[in-house]
Amino acid sequence: MSQDKPLRFVTLVGSLRRGSYNAAISRALPRLSPEGVTIDVLGTIGDLPLYDADLQADGFPEPVLAMSESIRVSNGVVIATPEYNYSVPGALKNALDWLSRCSSQPLAGKPVAIQTASPGAIGGARCQYHLRQILVFLDAYVLNKPEVIVGGAASKIDAETFEITDAATRDFIAGQLAAFATFARKLQ
Numbered sequence: 431m432s433q434d435k436p437l438r439f440v441t442l443v444g445s446l447r448r449g450s451y452n453a454a455i456s457r458a459l460p461r462l463s464p465e466g467v468t469i470d471v472l473g474t475i476g477d478l479p480l481y482d483a484d485l486q487a488d489g490f491p492e493p494v495l496a497m498s499e500s501i502r503v504s505n506g507v508v509i510a511t512p513e514y515n516y517s518v519p520g521a522l523k524n525a526l527d528w529l530s531r532c533s534s535q536p537l538a539g540k541p542v543a544i545q546t547a548s549p550g551a552i553g554g555a556r557c558q559y560h561l562r563q564i565l566v567f568l569d570a571y572v573l574n575k576p577e578v579i580v581g582g583a584a585s586k587i588d589a590e591t592f593e594i595t596d597a598a599t600r601d602f603i604a605g606q607l608a609a610f611a612t613f614a615r616k617l618q
């Protein structure tokens with residue numbers, strides 16, 4: 431039994447698609463996490479309205495406040511997202527824009543791990559660098575390595591069950607989660 435302090439991570443999924451490969455990966459994370467780590471999926475970013483400073487002035491929407499609080503009380507965030515047009519999907523950027531305006535900005539000083547999956551060969555790698563750039567302004571602490579970049583996702587995730595069928599993919603995701611737990615404990 432590990433003597434390490436228990437950690438609770440939350441996942442933020444960058445796709446709204448029912449059959450999303452990235453959502454499938456995020457649902458598999460609890461089974462791939464090391465001992466002493468629990469992982470919960472955050473509310474969907476599709477529940478957030480488009481960022482509008484006038485809406486903010488009227489009071490932050492409830493789903494934004496709920497997401498912000500879940501992140502604030504967590505020990506770290508795993509972002510699992512597709513790449514859209516070599517960059518971050520608009521819905522994920524919108525969520526990050528809302529979170530960035532919250533009074534106790536929840537990603538400041540928060541450990542973050544990034545995972546991308548795509549049916550394409552490059553696995554969303556290009557999106558990772560735009561996402562890292564955004565997270566610099568939000569003052570998050572992003573895990574450098576190991577990176578999780580799942581190329582050819584259609585052959586590694588079952589279309590019916592959404593299970594990760596590729597053992598090597600499960601292993602490198604588990605490896606990142608172990609490194610992320612060590613990183614988050616160091617930052618505490």
Ligand code: FNR
Nearest residue numbers: 445447450451452512513514515516548549550554
């Ligand atoms: C894509 N896709 C895509 N894939 C990629 O590897 N690089 C890219 O730049 C893009 N660009 C892109 C733009 C838009 C608007 C869409 C809808 C799709 C394909 C994308 O990886 C694929 O649809 C994934 O299945 C999306 O992830 P989820 O929904 O399965 O998690």
